[in-house]
Amino acid sequence: MENRSVVTASAADSDPATRxxxxxxxxxxxxxxxxxxxxxxALASGAVQALSEGELxxxxxxxxxxxxxxxxxxxxxxxxxxxxxxxxxxxxYRNLPDLLRLAPGFQVAWLRGWWGVATYHxxxxxxxxxxxxxxxxxxxxxxxxxxxxxxxxxxxxxxxVDRIEVLGGSNSATYGxxxxxxxxxxxxxxxxESPGASARFTAGSGEGETVVRWSGGNGVVAARMTVxxxxxxxxxxxxDTWRSRLLxxxxxxxxxxxxxxxxxFAHQSGRAFEGYATDVFNPVxxxxxxxxxxxxxxxxxxxxxxEAQVSFYESIDRHADELxxxxxxxxxxxxxxxxxxxxxxxxxxxxxxxxxLRGNAGLEFRSDALTSLMLFGNPDARQxxxxxxxxxxxxxxxxxxxxxxGLMAERVSLTRGTLAPRLFANHEVAAGHMLRAGLSxxxxxxxxxxxxxxxxxxxxxxxxxQLILGNPGLxxxxxxxxxxxxxxxxxxxxxxxxxRLYEERLKDLIVQVPYNDATVPPGAQAYTFANxxxxxxxxxxGQVAFSPMAGTRLTLSHAAQRIRQHIPRVAHSAPGNATTLxxxxxxxxxxxxxxxxxxxxxxxxxxFGDDLRPIRRTDARVTWRWRDGPYRGxxxxxxxxxxxxxxxxxxxxxxxxxxxxxxLTVGLKVDF
Amino acid sequence: xxxLLRAAAAIALVAAAPARAVDVALVLSERSPAYQEAADAxxxxxxxxxxxxxxxxxxxxxxxxxxxRLLVPVGLQALKxxxxxxxxxxxxxxxxxxxxxxxxxxxxxxxxxxxVFLDQPLGRHLDLLRAALPDRRRVAALLGPESxxxxxxxxxxxRERGLxxxxxxxxxxxxxxxxxxxxxxxxxxxxxxxxxxxxxAGTIQNILRTLYRxxxxxxxxxxxxxxxxxxxxxxxxxxxxxxxxGQAARAFLAGRPLPAPQPPQQFHIAVNRPVARxxxxxxxxxxxxxxxxxxxxxxx
Numbered sequence: 001m002e003n004r005s006v007v008t009a010s011a012a013d014s015d016p017a018t019r020x021x022x023x024x025x026x027x028x029x030x031x032x033x034x035x036x037x038x039x040x041x042a043l044a045s046g047a048v049q050a051l052s053e054g055e056l057x058x059x060x061x062x063x064x065x066x067x068x069x070x071x072x073x074x075x076x077x078x079x080x081x082x083x084x085x086x087x088x089x090x091x092x093y094r095n096l097p098d099l100l101r102l103a104p105g106f107q108v109a110w111l112r113g114w115w116g117v118a119t120y121h122x123x124x125x126x127x128x129x130x131x132x133x134x135x136x137x138x139x140x141x142x143x144x145x146x147x148x149x150x151x152x153x154x155x156x157x158x159x160x161v162d163r164i165e166v167l168g169g170s171n172s173a174t175y176g177x178x179x180x181x182x183x184x185x186x187x188x189x190x191x192x193e194s195p196g197a198s199a200r201f202t203a204g205s206g207e208g209e210t211v212v213r214w215s216g217g218n219g220v221v222a223a224r225m226t227v228x229x230x231x232x233x234x235x236x237x238x239x240d241t242w243r244s245r246l247l248x249x250x251x252x253x254x255x256x257x258x259x260x261x262x263x264x265f266a267h268q269s270g271r272a273f274e275g276y277a278t279d280v281f282n283p284v285x286x287x288x289x290x291x292x293x294x295x296x297x298x299x300x301x302x303x304x305x306x307e308a309q310v311s312f313y314e315s316i317d318r319h320a321d322e323l324x325x326x327x328x329x330x331x332x333x334x335x336x337x338x339x340x341x342x343x344x345x346x347x348x349x350x351x352x353x354x355x356x357l358r359g360n361a362g363l364e365f366r367s368d369a370l371t372s373l374m375l376f377g378n379p380d381a382r383q384x385x386x387x388x389x390x391x392x393x394x395x396x397x398x399x400x401x402x403x404x405x406g407l408m409a410e411r412v413s414l415t416r417g418t419l420a421p422r423l424f425a426n427h428e429v430a431a432g433h434m435l436r437a438g439l440s441x442x443x444x445x446x447x448x449x450x451x452x453x454x455x456x457x458x459x460x461x462x463x464x465x466q467l468i469l470g471n472p473g474l475x476x477x478x479x480x481x482x483x484x485x486x487x488x489x490x491x492x493x494x495x496x497x498x499x500r501l502y503e504e505r506l507k508d509l510i511v512q513v514p515y516n517d518a519t520v521p522p523g524a525q526a527y528t529f530a531n532x533x534x535x536x537x538x539x540x541x542g543q544v545a546f547s548p549m550a551g552t553r554l555t556l557s558h559a560a561q562r563i564r565q566h567i568p569r570v571a572h573s574a575p576g577n578a579t580t581l582x583x584x585x586x587x588x589x590x591x592x593x594x595x596x597x598x599x600x601x602x603x604x605x606x607x608f609g610d611d612l613r614p615i616r617r618t619d620a621r622v623t624w625r626w627r628d629g630p631y632r633g634x635x636x637x638x639x640x641x642x643x644x645x646x647x648x649x650x651x652x653x654x655x656x657x658x659x660x661x662x663x664l665t666v667g668l669k670v671d672f
Numbered sequence: 673x674x675x676l677l678r679a680a681a682a683i684a685l686v687a688a689a690p691a692r693a694v695d696v697a698l699v700l701s702e703r704s705p706a707y708q709e710a711a712d713a714x715x716x717x718x719x720x721x722x723x724x725x726x727x728x729x730x731x732x733x734x735x736x737x738x739x740x741r742l743l744v745p746v747g748l749q750a751l752k753x754x755x756x757x758x759x760x761x762x763x764x765x766x767x768x769x770x771x772x773x774x775x776x777x778x779x780x781x782x783x784x785x786x787x788v789f790l791d792q793p794l795g796r797h798l799d800l801l802r803a804a805l806p807d808r809r810r811v812a813a814l815l816g817p818e819s820x821x822x823x824x825x826x827x828x829x830x831r832e833r834g835l836x837x838x839x840x841x842x843x844x845x846x847x848x849x850x851x852x853x854x855x856x857x858x859x860x861x862x863x864x865x866x867x868x869x870x871x872x873a874g875t876i877q878n879i880l881r882t883l884y885r886x887x888x889x890x891x892x893x894x895x896x897x898x899x900x901x902x903x904x905x906x907x908x909x910x911x912x913x914x915x916x917x918g919q920a921a922r923a924f925l926a927g928r929p930l931p932a933p934q935p936p937q938q939f940h941i942a943v944n945r946p947v948a949r950x951x952x953x954x955x956x957x958x959x960x961x962x963x964x965x966x967x968x969x970x971x972x
Contacts, residue, residue: 050748050771050772051772051818052772053747053748053769055866055867055868055871055893057706060873060876060896060897062876062877064877073873195949195950222950257886258885304849305848305853305882352846355843355844490702494702494704494705550709
């Protein structure tokens with residue numbers, strides 16, 4: 001986006017700063033003395049330190065999401081990995097879960113070509129519901145997936161993503177339930193940014209897409225619109241092809257100098273093949289999704305820079321999945337169709353409370369309704385209501401010390417109220433070297449599925465012999481975490497460290513357990529959910545980015561962890577060690593490439609997953625750029641898993657293969 | 673990839689103390705690309721047979737028995753260490769800001785000394801906005817404790833260019849918004865000067881948001897601010913200032929005196945065109961802008 005050109009003033013020019021009456025006149029003649037004297041007087045008083053060249057050479061790493069205010073990355077209460085547009089471009093990845101492979105501590109698997117799972121510190125199977133994912137502040141964990149995420153059905157295009165902030169650690173203090181093990185905050189590009197249009201076409205083995213974007217506006221109104229079509233062949237040995245289309249609109253208006261109105265609308269619809277050819281109870285069939293979201297916001301700037309904000313969103317996730325089971329005495333029609341509706345209203349205030357103290361506070365009311373004949377035995381919606389009050393404070397206790405305090409009081413109608421505090425202190429021990437220590441707690445409320453599930457018969461009334469019954473008495477899961485962190489950088493940013501040493505104590509973990517009472521028919525097997533397990537996670541993780549020379553960037557991410565839990569598969573639900581090395585190299589001004597190598601240790605994915613052998617995977621991307629008048633083009637060659645096939649996921653015997661082979665794609669992107 | 677890592681490690685280890693007198697000692701604040709680029713550019717501009725040693729601030733003591741003919745500290749930390757080492761050798765600083773250099777040299781021992789600054793002369797920032805946004809003649813500046821001393825010089829530079837200048841001073845980030853509210857009604861462009869109390873990762877987003885709301889473009893002092901959303905900036909790279917210092921060093925080694933401390937002669941112009949377009953600004957291409965700036969500096 002930034003254009004540069006070299007301008008050379010002739011070396012024979014006289015020095016303008018020393019030429020009396022010269023055009024700059026800044027340091028000329030007697031004025032120079034007076035300016036200098038002022039500086040020195042200030043220095044002598046100790047009020048001013050000499051400015052380092054780092055002010056001009058350094059980057060501006062800012063994070064927004066941890067405490068819902070812009071903070072320098074090293075002063076944020078937690079370890080944040082930022083994937084900005086450049087990092088997303090450099091990776092060549094075109095799926096959100098794949099991008100999370102670049103954040104230390106994350107595990108990613110594709111169970112189907114259209115179903116990715118991303119978790120942080122394990123404890124996930126087909127659904128990952130202990131990591132909160134937000135798109136422009138709206139949680140996309142869906143009740144219809146038991147607070148897991150249907151990534152491919154999210155109505156957001158990678159080309160619209162401005163940045164992804166990944167917080168390693170709990171943050172219920174800011175975001176409430178589900179911000180349990182980690183938080184992924186996806187922010188999309190502002191309307192009116194990069195005015196003009198662009199089109200992207202990608203084709204090759206595995207996946208293809210067409211995305212068309214437009215953005216424009218004036219000082220008062222700005223808008224952007226994206227239309228996209230995507231399709232994929234899925235994993236190698238499964239019948240899991242998929243296709244999806246989306247429309248995404250976002251607009252902002254500034255009717256007065258102090259008001260900003262925003263509107264966003266997005267719609268996604270898709271089809272995908274589900275099931276296994278060999279499983280009569282889970283046969284191959286097509287499932288359909290349709291997701292829609294409307295988001296409205298009003299921000300007013302008050303005196304002293306304080307901001308008041310009110311926002312509303314409504315999201316509807318629809319899922320249709322109908323199948324015929326070949327049972328005796330005759331085939332049975334089953335549908336697991338469901339609709340999840342979520343509405344939220346939030347009001348928030350933010351600003352400075354004193355010279356060295358700023359913060360925000362807000363209230364939110366949210367309602368969730370889930371309708372599913374199959375899950376609940378009748379067509380009525382199951383509802384939950386969530387009330388929240390939250391606040392964050394950032395206190396600059398000393399020039400080099402920042403204290404961050406956060407607190408969430410939350411009541412989810414399915415269970416009892418919770419308080420989630422967070423306290424962090426960040427101290428700059430030497431210029432560019434920041435130490436961080438913090439304590440946080442978080443909660444995960446039971447999902448509607450866990451609390452209300454009541455599947456006794458098929459919708460046509462045939463009794464089921466594998467019953468799952470929700471437990472309305474469930475408590476929220478709790479986690480208390482302590483961490484020590486270090487973030488350091490050389491003055492010019494050539495080497496950057498970001499490390500986190502943590503201990504997380506989890507209790508009241510909700511697990512599925514056998515159940516029996518008079519309502520369970522003889523011969524049937526019943527299960528329910530209970531707050532039974534505890535776990536203790538310890539680990540060291542982080543990222544080192546190193547730029548040995550201009551145009552070269554090496555990023556090494558590593559996570560070493562141990563889950564102490566008596567059930568072996570839970571203890572192995574995160575790999576002992578996982579490493580990612582990314583090398584990005586600018587070859588010429590018009591060509592660059594990246595190589596990414598992942599090594600992930602043994603994982604046991606929970607639910608119907610099984611032990612998965614260590615994975616090694618190498619991905620590569622090469623991009624050529626050119627410019628022709630108003631057109632800017634990019635040709636992208638991308639390859640994922642260049643060497644050999646591996647299992648993304650494994651189900652227990654009889655083994656179902658979820659093989660992932662080599663993928664090569666060619667992409668063309670034109671901006672005009 | 674492994675060999676590349678080994679090469680990088682080898683680069684980091686090359687810091688040998690000289691056994692004999694050399695022509696030039698390059699003292700690097702740190703061995704990161706910016707400093708390395710500046711040092712490489714200094715070397716590149718010297719005569720090929722020039723004897724050069726590269727060392728860190730901690731190794732300055734090793735020069736004591738056989739001082740070099742010229743010390744070239746790269747960065748503020750290296751400059752401070754070089755002055756403290758008191759080798760009584762002529763000094764040519766590079767990759768330092770003008771005010772910092774002047775402050776350090778005031779306490780330094782007397783010796784021939786010069787510098788090629790990294791920051792631009794104030795007038796060049798104003799020339800850029802005059803060339804890029806000729807209709808925007810009401811200029812505002814937000815100065816903090818570090819930049820307050822430049823207020824008078826900025827006023828003079830603005831007056832010479834026929835620009836109306838309003839200055840607001842702030843003590844810290846919490847005063848920025850109030851100051852902007854006072855400034856913006858009288859301004860149609862904001863000029864930034866380096867000052868950590870005003871400009872930094874913690875403040876830039878809020879400032880840009882306020883400016884965007886008022887349709888006021890920001891003329892910044894570094895490329896990373898333009899990347900972050902400022903409209904335009906004039907800045908010099910480590911390579912550009914390094915080469916200029918190298919030329920001065922070569923002349924010195926050939927027997928000419930060190931020139932007066934000077935701002936960079938070469939510079940880049942960075943324009944965030946998407947931001948400019950969303951502010952409704954038509955900014956000429958970078959090249960004519962640069963030519964205009966050069967002409968004004970030659971023929972004020």
